[in-house]
Amino acid sequence: MAQNMTPQPVDIATVGTTQKRSRLVAFGVGTLIVAVALVSFWAYKEVRSTEVKLEERLSDRAKILVDDRVAAVDTQVNGLKNAASRLLEAPMFTFFAAEVNNYKGDIGVLIAPEKRDNGAAPADKDALDKLMDNVPLMVVTLRDFCQGEGFVAGRIVNAQGNTYLSTMATTPALSDAEQRRVASVVETGKAVVSPVYTSSFGLVHDLVLPIFPPAFETQARPVSVLLLTKAVTGKNNLSELVQTTTVAGEGFAVKFIQKITDGYEKLELGSGSLSKVAAPAGITEDTLPFGVRLSVGGGEDVYSAGRRIPGTDWWIVQERSYLASRIDYHEAVQRIIILAVLASLVLALVVSVFWWRLVGKEQEEIAGQFRDLCGVIGDQKQLLDGINGTIKDPISMTDETGVYRYVNKAFGLAVSRSPEEVEGLDTKAVFGFDTAKRLRISDQKIIDGADSVTIDETIWLQSKRHFFQISKAGLKDEEGKLTGIVSVFRDITAQVEAQERGSRMVQQTIHALVRAIEASDPFLGGHSRIMGQIAVGIAKTLGLSNRDVATVEAAASLSQIGKMFVPREVLTKPGALTEDEKKIMEQHVEYAREVLKDIEFELPVLEAVYQMNERLDGEGYPQKLTGEQIGMPARVLAVANAFTAMARPRSYRAAIPVEKALSILKEDSSDYDASVVSALGKVLQTPEGERIVAQAAASQAL
Structure with a gap:
C-alpha cells in the first residue's frame, strides 16, 4: 500500500513542451481567425461597393436618357409655342380678335353664316359684315399655319369660350376640360399644354394660347384664345420624339x-x-x-x-x-467570393508555415500534421485552379523575360489559343511586337521594385479593338526574390465606348442648341458664330490650355441662348434701355443657366456663359464679381461679345470701325481685361481676323 501511495515523478520537460504547444496552437488559430475575419470584411465591403457603383451607373444613365427625351419634347413644345406666338402677334389677328371682342352680337354666325339674323340693328349689321368679309382670309391663314406646323386642327374662341374661326368642316362645342383651359388662359394670359386625349383625329393634345388686343389698346387681358390640336402619333410627333434618343439605352x-x-x-x-x-x-x-x-x-x-x-x-x-x-453584379460577387476564398487559403498557408517554423522541425508530430495540412491545401489548390478557369477576367503569370508560365482559360479564349499553347510563348508571340513592347514597360517597373502597376492598354484581339485595365504585381519567394509577374486583364471596352458616346452626345447637344438659337433668331445665331471665331482666336493668342480653348468655343456658341426668352421689343429696342428694361434684359443670364444647368459638358461651359457679363470693377451682372473672381474664359467671352456687338451693324447705326471699337474697349479698362483686349488687337491684324471683321460688317442689321 505504501508503494502505491508514492507519488510518480513528473516530466517537467514534457509539461513545458505541452504548454508551449498549446500556446502556439492558440496563437495560430487566433491569427487565422483574425485573418479570415479581415478577408470576410473586405469581401463584404467589395460586394457593397459593387452594388453601390452599379446603382450609381444606372442612375446616371437613367438621368441622361430622361433629360435627353425631356429636352427633345420640351424643345418641340416651345418651338410650337414660338411659332404660334409669331402668328398671333401679326396685326391681322390682333385687330380681328379685338373687333370680334367689341362686337356685341352673336359671333357664332362667323362659322355658321346661315344663322345670321338679317333683322339686326344697322350698326351691328355693318360691324358683322366687316367681320365676315375678313373670315375667309383668316380661315385660310389659320389652315395654312396648321398644315405647315403639323397641327390637325385649329380654332379661335372668344373669352367666353365661343368659337368664331375654325379649320374644321364641322366644329364641335368645347368640352368641359377645354372650357376650363380656355378660362385659365384668359385669366392668366399664359399658354397651356393639355393632356393627351382621344378625339376624332385619334390621340391628340392641345396647345392653348392667348390672343391679346393691339398694343395701343388699354386692355391687358386676352380677348381671344387660339386652340391648336396636334396628333400624338406619326412622324415628328410626340410618340416618335419620346421613343427616339441620341443616347444609347443600354x-x-x-x-x-x-x-x-x-x-x-x-x-x-x-x-x-x-x-x-x-x-x-x-x-x-x-x-x-x-x-x-x-x-x-x-x-x-x-x-x-x-x-x-x-x-x-x-x-x-x-x-x-x-x-x-443585376446579372453583372452577381458575377462580380462570385469573383469576390472566389478571391476571398483564395486569400483565406493563402493566409492559412502562411499562418501554418509560420507556426511550423516556431515549433521547430524536430517535432515530428507537428511536422506530420503540417505535411497533412499541405496535402489538404494542395487538394484545395487544385479545386481553386478549377474555379480559376471559370473566371471571366484573363489572368497570366510571366517570368522576368516575358515568357508565359501560366494563363487561365479566359486568357486563352481572349487570344484564341488554349492555355497549353500560350504557356512557353513570350508576349511578342502572343500580342505582336508593338503591344509586347508597351507591356514590357510596365513589367520592367515590377522588376525594378514596384509592388504593383496598373495601366490602361488598347489591344487588338480577333480583329477587334479592346480596352483593358491591366493590374500587375510581383510574385516573390520567401527570400523576397522575384519569381514571376502576375497580370489581371479587366476588359473596360464598354466603359470607354460609353465615355466616347457621352462626349459625342454633349457635342450633339451643343449643335442642337445652336440650331435652336439660329431657328429662333438668325441675328443671335450670327452673333454667336462671329463671337465664337473671335473668342477662339483670342484664347489661342493668349496661349490658354486646350481645355480653356474648348470651353471658350462651346460657351461662345451658347452665349446668346438666354436671349431667346427676352421679349423681342426689349431685345431689338434702338437706343438706351430703361432701368426696368435693363432688368428684363439681364434675365437672359438666368434663362441661359436654366437651359444649360442639367447638361454635363465635362467643361466649365455654364460657368463661362454665366460670368461673361461680369466686369472687373464689379459693375457687371448677375453676381457682381470682381477681378480674379471672374474666370479667364469668361473674360475672353466678355471682350469678344462686346467687340462683335460693335462690329456688326444695327438698324439704328452702322458697324463701328475696328480702330474705334478697340479704342472703346481699351478705355473701359475697369470693365475688360487689358491682356484680353491686347490679344484681340493681335487677332484682328491677321488675315483670319480681317475676314471675321468683314463678315461681321456685312451681316444683316437687327
Missing part, C-alpha cells in the same frame, strides 16, 4: 405618363392608346427619384427614374429590369 425602356384629374395615365407608344395606371411610388411634383419600384402599369420590379416635362403634366420615365440589371 437596356432601358421609356414610359410616357401624364397626370390627370383623378390619377395618372400611360401612353402606350406602340399601340397609341391610353390606360389608367397607379401613381409610381415616390413621385413628387416634378421628379421621380431613381430607385427600385414596380414598373409603370404593373409587372416586374424595375430600376426607374423620371422627370416632368416643364410646362406640362407629362412625365418621361426610364425603366430597366431589376433582375437583368
